[in-house]
Amino acid sequence: xxxxxxxxxxxxxxxxxxxxxxxxxxxxxxxxxxxxxxxxxxxxxxxxxxxxxxxxxxxxxxxxxxxxxxxxxxxxxxxxxxxxxxxxxxxxxxxxxxxxxxxxxxxxxxxxxxxxxxxxxxxxxxxxxxxxxxxxxxxxxxxxxxxxxxxxxxxxxxxxxxxxxxxxxxxxxxxxxxxxxxxxxxxxxxxxxxxxxxxxxxxxxxxxxxxxxxxxxxxxxxxxxxxxxxxxxxxxxxxxxxxxxxxxxxxxxxxxxxxxxxxxxxxxxxxxxxxxxxxxxxxxxxxxxxxxxxxxxxxxxxxxxxxxxxxxxxxxxxxxxxxxxxxxxxxxxxxxxxxxxxxxxxxxxxxxxxxxxxxxxxxxxxxxxxxxxxxxxxxxxxxxxxxxxxxxxxxxxxxxxxxxxxxxxxxxxxxxxxxxxxxxxxxxxxxxxxxxxxxxxxxxxxxxxxxxxxxxxxxxxxxxxxxxxxxxxxxxxxxxx
Numbered sequence: 001x002x003x004x005x006x007x008x009x010x011x012x013x014x015x016x017x018x019x020x021x022x023x024x025x026x027x028x029x030x031x032x033x034x035x036x037x038x039x040x041x042x043x044x045x046x047x048x049x050x051x052x053x054x055x056x057x058x059x060x061x062x063x064x065x066x067x068x069x070x071x072x073x074x075x076x077x078x079x080x081x082x083x084x085x086x087x088x089x090x091x092x093x094x095x096x097x098x099x100x101x102x103x104x105x106x107x108x109x110x111x112x113x114x115x116x117x118x119x120x121x122x123x124x125x126x127x128x129x130x131x132x133x134x135x136x137x138x139x140x141x142x143x144x145x146x147x148x149x150x151x152x153x154x155x156x157x158x159x160x161x162x163x164x165x166x167x168x169x170x171x172x173x174x175x176x177x178x179x180x181x182x183x184x185x186x187x188x189x190x191x192x193x194x195x196x197x198x199x200x201x202x203x204x205x206x207x208x209x210x211x212x213x214x215x216x217x218x219x220x221x222x223x224x225x226x227x228x229x230x231x232x233x234x235x236x237x238x239x240x241x242x243x244x245x246x247x248x249x250x251x252x253x254x255x256x257x258x259x260x261x262x263x264x265x266x267x268x269x270x271x272x273x274x275x276x277x278x279x280x281x282x283x284x285x286x287x288x289x290x291x292x293x294x295x296x297x298x299x300x301x302x303x304x305x306x307x308x309x310x311x312x313x314x315x316x317x318x319x320x321x322x323x324x325x326x327x328x329x330x331x332x333x334x335x336x337x338x339x340x341x342x343x344x345x346x347x348x349x350x351x352x353x354x355x356x357x358x359x360x361x362x363x364x365x366x367x368x369x370x371x372x373x374x375x376x377x378x379x380x381x382x383x384x385x386x387x388x389x390x391x392x393x394x395x396x397x398x399x400x401x402x403x404x405x406x407x408x409x410x411x412x413x414x415x416x417x418x419x420x421x422x423x424x425x426x427x428x429x430x431x432x433x434x435x436x437x438x439x440x441x442x443x444x445x446x447x448x449x450x451x452x453x454x455x456x457x458x459x460x461x462x463x464x465x466x467x468x469x470x471x472x473x474x475x476x477x478x479x480x481x
Contacts, residue, residue: 010072011184012334013297017142023226026112029384030141040373050159064118145299150366157369180296199331213355215272218411228408230385237401244432254322262321263428280354314431357390
């Protein structure tokens with residue numbers, strides 16, 4: 001990065017990213033990546049000018065994080081030397097070219113960032129044929145979030161189109177109205193205010209005693225490493241389930257996400273027997289319209305707590321989940337403040353209250369548009385995960401319900417997670433068919449219907465991931481007395 005720089009306090013989102021990065025230096029778990037196939041007449045010098053203009057416009061893309069006197073600061077360079085290199089593979093044979101392109105893509109996306117040295121964003125072009133390129137962009141979560149990547153793609157498209165016409169980008173079209181440093185400063189001003197104190201008091205009441213980590217039926221004991229290689233089990237549920245999902249959500253005045261999360265919590269309850277559960281969902285902290293086009297990390301985990309009493313019906317669980325989500329949003333505080341206030345134990349390499357997560361993906365996506373070309377986005381799998389299990393829904397809601405269950409491969413086998421997906425569909429379908437049935441009476445396996453509880457001695461009350469697989473002896477557990 002450039003030697004000329006200004007300084008500002010880091011935001012709480014940046015502090016969390018810095019902490020997680022320190023737990024697993026060099027891991028890809030905090031990378032955000034895009035990959036686009038570009039067919040046609042791509043003007044590379046023009047694209048490089050657009051890229052340079054993008055970096056000049058968005059100061060967060062010129063930011064590194066440095067620690068001074070025990071505090072974390074943003075160091076914002078006056079300019080950034082972040083090239084857009086081209087790797088030409090046209091001279092290779094077809095099979096070699098494909099293999100080499102895949103290897104370059106993997107290496108580019110996996111290369112670690114240095115939060116102190118930067119840069120924390122990078123891009124590259126791979127030419128696979130004379131009129132075929134792959135555009136790769138990767139950023140660290142210390143300077144971006146999912147919506148920021150969509151803003152980046154939109155801005156790059158506009159700058160490329162304007163440069164082709166020999167014009168400057170439209171004023172205000174993609175220029176940020178605020179500065180990310182303003183967001184960080186406002187957080188510091190509010191941190192010790194009465195509103196934050198009231199929110200922390202509410203969380204202390206709500207999460208005391210703190211929910212234990214879900215007692216998940218792992219194929220192997222949970223390792224103390226903070227991140228793990230991840231696997232994904234995709235699913236697509238058809239129109240009948242999607243229609244029923246809409247029906248119950250509308251009847252309860254809530255959303256698809258709340259209903260699916262309620263079913264997910266019910267399934268966790270059936271596996272571990274715990275009545276108090278916490279699932280982390282990402283929550284936006286983007287303040288107002290002036291920040292609509294600001295690139296930066298505006299996302300933090302929000303803890304959704306559920307209480308499942310013995311006779312709770314699925315409808316009641318949905319209503320309780322909706323209420324818990326609304327209340328959590330109304331009492332937003334930085335996750336690190338919440339952990340400190342609750343004195344929640346992190347455990348070795350563990351992020352408290354974030355062992356299981358729920359994500360709606362793709363709502364804020366954007367298309368890369370480069371005039372004179374046809375662009376096709378390539379999906380980039382997330383090869384690392386901090387959470388033990390993450391239920392990901394593709395969005396926005398439509399005629400089908402699709403997504404994936406992401407898992408730590410050091411804990412779970414794919415076959416076991418595939419069974420969890422089948423169990424979730426079975427339980428959700430039953431809850432939609434008869435939402436006034438008690439959660440403990442909802443079928444969740446093809447083999448058995450009835451109340452399911454923890455096996456004595458299974459460790460359900462300890463929060464440990466015990467060494468019992470979904471298909472092993474004792475599963476499903478016996479009925480409670």
